[in-house]
Amino acid sequence: MQAIQYFNPTALIDTVVSLVFAFILGAMIGFERQVRQRTAGLRTNTLVAVGAAIFVLLGDRLFQIHGGNQGPIHVVAYVVSGIGFLGAGAIMKEGANVTGLNTAATLWGSGAVGACAGAGLIGEAIIAAMFVLASNTLLRPVVNRINRQPVNEEASEAMYTVYVICSSQSQADVREKAIELLEAANYPVREVDQHPFGQTEIEIDARLYATAVEAEELDKVTAALEAHPGVSQAFWNSSGEE
Template sequence: MHALSTFDFLLRLATGVFCGALIGVERQWRARMAGLRTNALVATGATLFVLYSEAVGDASSPTRVASYVVSGIGFLGGGVILRDGASVRGLNTAATLWCSAATGVLAASGKLAFAVLGALTVLAVHFVGRPAGRLLDQAPAAGTDPDAVVEANVHLRCDRAAESHIRALLLQSLTASGLTPTGLRARRETPETTSLRASLSVSGDIACALEQVISRLSLEPGVRDLHWHLDEEEDVNQAMA
């Protein structure tokens, strides 16, 4: 094993500091807790520890010291993880510190090109992963698939004298909202009131689709009761009755 020269020491140390600082620029730009200096110092420390083992000439020491660096950075990363209510902040920053230490270990081991490639990869993950994560966050959740079609019912109780007007207004409101009724049933409950039930198929956001209909009909003076529900909810209510 050849002795580590001063030039090699400075070259590896400079590469480690550069890689850590390069990663830290992105964190500083995002105004995160661990910015340019913190990442540069983490990479510098990892580089110096491994360089020490290289300098003493122990062939097995660099690998052993690198494993200690990995575990030590875990404690440092834990200090930047904060709990904010039900959410946790700082996980990305902690992982970035870990990666900065890894680039320092690579630089100290003489793998300068690999260290630079590692730093560039970390930056790519931040710049590409951020918009990709936001895109995935906007994906429809379970049960909100815009292509999924569900059956809904609109129930309405009105004055019997206003039955014809309310029925026409109900159909008009559904059509204006882009909804097509699949059935309409009228039932006279008492001599004074009539119950109307409109069945329809809805895709996408059900509440948004029926909001205008409910808002429009609720303003009519002849309407006494107005609500909507899914067919599944009606089945459950009938089973519990």
């Protein structure tokens, strides 16, 4: 059997060492993203780091086993591309909410495990599967604990949006006023959208560049907008959108 023929204890040790460092370093990057309430957080970054390490290790092992023959490596490259399309289909975006990133990253890791198994590297496949499972199980309590902590406004990089509801007749003037007040407060506007709100009103959404804000400053801006003629309501909120 090829699986027995390809068994190499020294290579397995190298695999474990490489995946341990990929797991730790990916978790470090993901921890910072998780604390800042980003969409791709601890588990997603760890899974991607582990999956990428597995594919690189697989390519290296196949190159050694087949004496420099590039054929099997090309097949692995096609597998990676196919998994990318499959993972993209698992990611869903609804408004400011993005779901399915962990599922897509897990598919990436599962594809790497399957590629190792298909190449006859059973030991590597088992080790890879253990690291993918660890990323999804051992890190879950850490993610839950971080998510229960209050958001640190100074450290966060959330996306802030100012909403203004006004009459249809005054929408142009209110839009210019909103941009003017935000820029005066040193919060430049990245994008402005507007859409109907009820029968006679318009909702203006002014999205700011990802940054940390002072809540009191945005409160003053929305208060000034509410005092503007034609405005019925003004408020702001934040989200973890990238």
